Amino acid sequence: xxxxxxxxxxxxxxxxxxxxxxxxxxxxxxxxxxxxxxxxxxxxxxxxxxxxxxxxxxxxxxxxxxxxxxxxxxxxxxxxxxxxxxxxxxxxxxxxxxxxxxxxxxxxxxxxxxxxxxxxxxxxxxxxxxxxxxxxxxxxxxxxxxxxxxxxxxxxxxxxxxxxxxxxxxxxxxxxxxxxxxxxxxxxxxxxxxxxxxxxxxxxxxxxxxxxxxxxxxxxxxxxxxxxxxxxxxxxxxxxxxxxxxxxxxxxxxxxxxxxxxxxxxxxxxxxxxxxxxxxxxxxxxxxxxxxxxxxxxxxxxxx
Amino acid sequence: xxxxxxxxxxxxxxxxxxxxxxxxxxxxxxxxxxxxxxxxxxxxxxxxxxxxxxxxxxxxxxxxxxxxxxxxxxxxxxxxxxxxxxxxxxxxxxxxxxxxxxxxxxxxxxxxxxxxxxxxxxxxxxxxxxxxxxxxxxxxxxxxxxxxxxxxxxxxxxxxxxxxxxxxxxxxxxxxxxxxxxxxxxxxxxxxxxxxxxxxxxxxxxxxxxxxxxxxxxxxxxxxxxxxxxxxxxxxxxxxxxxxxxxxxxxxxxxxxxxxxxxxxxxxxxxxxxxxxxxxxxxxxxxxxxxxxxxxxxxxxxxxxxxxxxxxxxxxxxxxxxxxxxxxxxxxxxxxxxxxxxxxxxxxxxxxxxxxxxxxxxxxxxxxxxxxxxxxxxxxxxxxxxxxxxxxxxxxxxxxxxxxxxxxxxxxxxxxxxxxxxxxxxxxxxxxxxxxxxxxxxxxxxxxxxxxxxxxxxxxxxxxxxxxxxxxxxxxxxxxxxxxxxxxxxxxxxxxxxxxxxxxxxxxxxxxxxxxxxxxxxxxxxxxxxxxxxxxx
Numbered sequence: 055x056x057x058x059x060x061x062x063x064x065x066x067x068x069x070x071x072x073x074x075x076x077x078x079x080x081x082x083x084x085x086x087x088x089x090x091x092x093x094x095x096x097x098x099x100x101x102x103x104x105x106x107x108x109x110x111x112x113x114x115x116x117x118x119x120x121x122x123x124x125x126x127x128x129x130x131x132x133x134x135x136x137x138x139x140x141x142x143x144x145x146x147x148x149x150x151x152x153x154x155x156x157x158x159x160x161x162x163x164x165x166x167x168x169x170x171x172x173x174x175x176x177x178x179x180x181x182x183x184x185x186x187x188x189x190x191x192x193x194x195x196x197x198x199x200x201x202x203x204x205x206x207x208x209x210x211x212x213x214x215x216x217x218x219x220x221x222x223x224x225x226x227x228x229x230x231x232x233x234x235x236x237x238x239x240x241x242x243x244x245x246x247x248x249x250x251x252x253x254x255x256x257x258x259x260x261x262x263x264x265x266x267x268x269x270x271x272x273x274x275x276x277x278x279x280x281x282x283x284x285x286x287x288x289x290x291x292x293x294x295x296x297x298x299x300x301x302x303x304x305x306x307x308x309x310x311x312x313x314x315x316x317x318x319x320x321x322x323x324x325x326x327x328x329x330x331x332x333x334x335x336x337x338x339x340x341x342x343x344x345x346x347x348x349x350x351x352x353x354x355x356x357x358x
Numbered sequence: 359x360x361x362x363x364x365x366x367x368x369x370x371x372x373x374x375x376x377x378x379x380x381x382x383x384x385x386x387x388x389x390x391x392x393x394x395x396x397x398x399x400x401x402x403x404x405x406x407x408x409x410x411x412x413x414x415x416x417x418x419x420x421x422x423x424x425x426x427x428x429x430x431x432x433x434x435x436x437x438x439x440x441x442x443x444x445x446x447x448x449x450x451x452x453x454x455x456x457x458x459x460x461x462x463x464x465x466x467x468x469x470x471x472x473x474x475x476x477x478x479x480x481x482x483x484x485x486x487x488x489x490x491x492x493x494x495x496x497x498x499x500x501x502x503x504x505x506x507x508x509x510x511x512x513x514x515x516x517x518x519x520x521x522x523x524x525x526x527x528x529x530x531x532x533x534x535x536x537x538x539x540x541x542x543x544x545x546x547x548x549x550x551x552x553x554x555x556x557x558x559x560x561x562x563x564x565x566x567x568x569x570x571x572x573x574x575x576x577x578x579x580x581x582x583x584x585x586x587x588x589x590x591x592x593x594x595x596x597x598x599x600x601x602x603x604x605x606x607x608x609x610x611x612x613x614x615x616x617x618x619x620x621x622x623x624x625x626x627x628x629x630x631x632x633x634x635x636x637x638x639x640x641x642x643x644x645x646x647x648x649x650x651x652x653x654x655x656x657x658x659x660x661x662x663x664x665x666x667x668x669x670x671x672x673x674x675x676x677x678x679x680x681x682x683x684x685x686x687x688x689x690x691x692x693x694x695x696x697x698x699x700x701x702x703x704x705x706x707x708x709x710x711x712x713x714x715x716x717x718x719x720x721x722x723x724x725x726x727x728x729x730x731x732x733x734x735x736x737x738x739x740x741x742x743x744x745x746x747x748x749x750x751x752x753x754x755x756x757x758x759x760x761x762x763x764x765x766x767x768x769x770x771x772x773x774x775x776x777x778x779x780x781x782x783x784x785x786x787x788x789x790x791x792x793x794x795x796x797x798x799x800x801x802x803x804x805x806x807x808x809x810x811x812x813x814x815x816x817x818x819x820x821x822x823x824x825x826x827x828x829x830x831x832x833x834x835x836x837x838x839x840x841x842x843x844x845x846x847x848x849x850x851x852x853x854x855x856x857x858x859x860x861x862x863x864x865x866x867x868x869x870x871x872x873x874x875x876x877x878x879x880x881x882x883x884x885x886x887x888x889x890x891x892x893x894x895x
Binding site: 083084085086087088089090091092100103104107108111114115118119121122125126129130131132135136137138139140141142143146147150151154155158161162164165166168169170172173219220221222223224226227228229237238239240241259261263264265267269271274275276277278280281282283285286299300301302303304305306307308309310311 | 419420421422424425426427430498499500504506507510593594597598599600633634635636637638639640642664665666669672673676677680681683684687688690691692694695696697698699700701702703704712715716719720723724726727730731732733735736738739740800803804805806807808809810811812813814815816817818819820860890
């Protein structure tokens with residue numbers, strides 16, 4: 055289910071009427087007092103599915119709770135109501151079994167479409183391997199546009215100022231941790247994952263020690279990083295920007311301090327960046343005296 | 359008539375003299391029921407204290423009070439204590455007290471085993487809680503104990519032994535309940551004349567027997583992985599960490615229904631009483647509970663949509679999960695229809711039951727949203743999930759237990775509790791619990807993961823509101839404690855045998871307080887005196 059697909063086919067009326075729950079702004083990163091899911095910045099997003107399900111629930115809720123409140127006001131003993139004797143109605147029971155089934159079939163149809171789209175990682179133009187460690191991420195660039203990437207990979211962990219501020223009773227103000235005016239406390243890393251926009255990127259996600267989960271809300275999904283299993287997922291980011299997320303599976307004491315930052319660049323800029331990284335890797339590997347640089351091999355897992 | 363029969367006889371059967379004889383050696387279903395209820399109330403406050411630590415640390419961004427590791431111990435212990443110590447034992451306590459009274463049996467079928475199944479529990483929890491004071495600390499890998507993380511903990515052996523004990527206790531309790539319901543009913547109390555509460559427990563007991571051994575197996579495999587170098591869950595040795603999740607949730611999903619089906623039963627007793635109208639669609643209600651129980655076995659992987667299941671599996675588990683909405687919807691509609699055309703009054707048990715129906719349904723709605731796998735890729739492991747399961751477990755299970763306590767307390771103690779203070783407790787709880795959990799939906803949607811001790815400043819406001827609601831809700835439960843103590847020991851108002859005007863069913867035909875022994879002579883069943891009315895017409 056691309057957000058566009060659903061938007062066209064079913065939910066124009068729903069999205070039109072959602073009022074306060076969705077301000078017109080697309081909020082890619084968490085904002086203060088944010089009430090709703092981000093619309094996301096990638097081609098595949100569950101936002102529309104979420105809104106449809108939410109409004110289905112709201113409508114059913116209004117009907118059911120409305121009936122309850124009417125019952126509570128009309129059939130009070132203090133208003134002289136006398137209890138009736140009936141306690142069964144096959145017709146009613148058939149009705150309120152069949153109607154929910156129809157609604158569920160409708161929702162299941164939407165959701166199945168969404169799953170099928172998300173499961174399809176074919177046609178990817180780029181592959182990034184993501185490895186979760188206690189408590190940092192490793193990114194290895196595997197290929198780009200059908201060509202292997204030469205030894206570009208790095209660790210990405212919570213940046214300095216957040217790390218200092220988050221120490222117990224540090225007395226440092228989390229509000230002061232900012233990047234370009236956005237308060238990035240616990241949502242910023244020393245080295246972000248850099249990717250191009252408008253490119254179908256396949257992620258191969260594994261766990262280095264325990265189970266982690268790689269989650270950037272703006273991309274619309276999370277995927278567990280499990281030792282011994284290679285999971286795949288994909289994204290195609292539409293707009294350049296910096297998108298922030300966090301590990302979403304309890305992975306030990308610093309689980310809350312394991313942010314993810316994805317920096318989406320226009321294709322040309324990304325290609326420049328990738329070339330510079332490859333050159334750096336080559337330069338490092340060049341001096342024969344130096345230990346063989348093997349950034350592709352996973353670093354030893356720190357024991358916690 | 360049952361009433362007279364019990365009056366004639368109960369003088370000959372006094373409760374045992376002496377505290378030790380009465381309360382430790384007890385084989386009487388009422389005393390053991392009381393023990394279970396006191397135990398679970400104690401655990402409710404201990405588990406609640408852990409929750410207060412969590413909400414205090416999350417009051418504002420930055421780490422103020424506890425180390426992250428201790429925070430994880432608190433989240434883990436809060437869950438284990440509330441699930442296995444508070445909710446489950448209180449339902450067992452209600453079952454012990456009420457099932458024999460409701461089916462016209464003199465006691466549980468296996469009274470000595472009943473004593474044993476209770477007394478295992480305090481030891482299990484002393485063992486579990488003692489890990490907090492051990493070097494290395496208590497379990498901190500979440501109540502789900504996912505390996506490999508849980509295997510890093512030092513206290514895993516203690517936790518697992520405690521879980522084994524709890525499981526043994528639950529299984530014995532379940533066997534006892536099944537044996538009682540199937541063998542000890544008074545003549546004429548056909549299965550389809552039993553109160554819905556008895557039905558809900560019969561089905562729950564089968565769920566318990568089916569899944570507690572599965573949990574025992576899973577945690578035993580953890581134990582051998584940790585200490586005997588097996589590799590069930592160790593990828594480096596050819597094992598599979600996801601295998602644990604499948605086994606765990608094959609237990610864990612029915613487990614969440616173990617914590618809600620008896621609540622359905624309780625609510626189905628209380629609403630007809632205060633609506634003065636029999637439950638709508640008795641057979642449909644029983645059938646709905648049975649179908650929910652069946653479905654609970656085939657939906658476990660919806661807790662694992664993000665582990666990278668094959669697409670076919672995701673689709674199967676998504677459809678199966680969504681199906682649960684149908685019988686659950688039938689139950690909600692039937693409760694509303696029971697109220698429709700009734701003659702309602704709003705005593706405290708009824709208020710809690712109405713709050714249950716509304717708030718549990720809200721939890722059901724977020725459950726339906728979570729069932730949609732593509733959307734779950736966003737919701738999973740966020741505060742949206744935390745809000746969801748607290749709506750079903752606090753305003754669902756816990757509220758139903760409070761409703762049950764207010765409803766049956768006059769029968770247990772022979773005195774009426776203070777209606778004014780009961781209502782103060784209700785309004786304080788129902789407002790604060792929404793202040794506590796409703797904003798967590800927003801936090802989850804905005805991107806706050808669960809089980810984190812600190813968060814970005816964007817999440818600050820709703821966390822502060824949630825924490826205020828948390829402290830308020832916690833304090834409200836002290837009122838509950840006060841109302842119960844007053845109602846048991848100090849209330850001047852004697853309860854009538856039929857404590858509530860609209861109350862029907864065998865339990866209201868015996869005196870209040872219920873004498874130590876009831877139904878020495880099986881009662882005669884009058885169809886129109888059953889809680890759900892005469893099911894023949």
